[in-house]
Amino acid sequence: NAGVTQTPKFQVLKTGQSMTLQCAQDMNHNSMYWYRQDPGMGLRLIYYSASEGTTDKGEVPNGYNVSRLNKREFSLRLESAAPSQTSVYFCASSEQGGNYGYTFGSGTRLTVV
Amino acid sequence: RKEVEQDPGPFNVPEGATVAFNCTYSNSASQSFFWYRQDCRKEPKLLMSVYSSGNEDGRFTAQLNRASQYISLLIRDSKLSDSATYLCVVKEVTGGGNKLTFGTGTQLKVEL
Numbered sequence: 001n002a003g004v005t006q007t008p009k010f011q012v013l014k015t016g017q018s019m020t021l022q023c024a025q026d027m028n029h030n031s032m033y034w035y036r037q038d039p040g041m042g043l044r045l046i047y048y049s050a051s052e053g054t055t056d057k058g059e060v061p062n063g064y065n066v067s068r069l070n071k072r073e074f075s076l077r078l079e080s081a082a083p084s085q086t087s088v089y090f091c092a093s094s095e096q097g098g099n100y101g102y103t104f105g106s107g108t109r110l111t112v113v
Numbered sequence: 114r115k116e117v118e119q120d121p122g123p124f125n126v127p128e129g130a131t132v133a134f135n136c137t138y139s140n141s142a143s144q145s146f147f148w149y150r151q152d153c154r155k156e157p158k159l160l161m162s163v164y165s166s167g168n169e170d171g172r173f174t175a176q177l178n179r180a181s182q183y184i185s186l187l188i189r190d191s192k193l194s195d196s197a198t199y200l201c202v203v204k205e206v207t208g209g210g211n212k213l214t215f216g217t218g219t220q221l222k223v224e225l
Contacts, residue, residue, distance in 0.1 A: 031211065042117075042200075042217035043157070050211075090156055094211070101147045101202070102213060104156035 006105035013081040021076040023091030030096045032074035036087040081112045119216040136184040136201030145204035191223045
């Protein structure tokens with residue numbers, strides 16, 4: 001009964017380093033999402049994948065890339081981390097229509113120094 | 114204007130009190146509405162969907178007014194465990210699929 005699993009839970013990067021945040025869901029959902037959450041800003045959509053094989057930009061895609069590896073997995077990559085990317089990152093998934101809301105992973109707390 | 118607006122609070126209420134949160138949204142084409150709960154340093158979790166006719170789940174009642182583009186959440190008989198941030202969420206259907214827009218949340222603190 002894992003739901004949405006994110007790794008790692010915490011990460012500290014130096015400016016310019018790269019890393020990939022992993023996300024996997026076991027609910028057979030078609031759609032997956034990456035959000036970032038910053039104080040006073042709410043959750044902002046970075047990228048999403050409506051179904052396997054498709055990805056689209058969200059509200060704040062700059063500095064990020066994504067891969068929908070298969071139906072279960074959706075990864076987020078920071079190619080050259082910047083201090084402005086310090087944030088909490090949440091992965092989420094939903095059935096195609098999203099009529100029952102999204103299920104979120106427990107988040108990755110990323111600090112870029 | 115923000116797409117989804119909420120009073121950030123905090124709302125400090127005594128245990129047993131009734132508290133109401135409000136939310137307004139800007140896109141009249143929005144199709145579905147939700148309230149999420151987020152505990153400190155945790156992920157958001159779905160609290161309840163909001164239906165046009167209004168709906169209730171135990172101590173929680175949600176209302177939607179499409180004409181005014183307004184959503185509310187009422188919590189009766191507040192418990193200490195209700196302390197959290199409550200996020201108003203609006204779903205739109207776009208060319209690229211569904212899109213959820215989150216409010217910044219209203220913080221509730223229930224005190225003894």
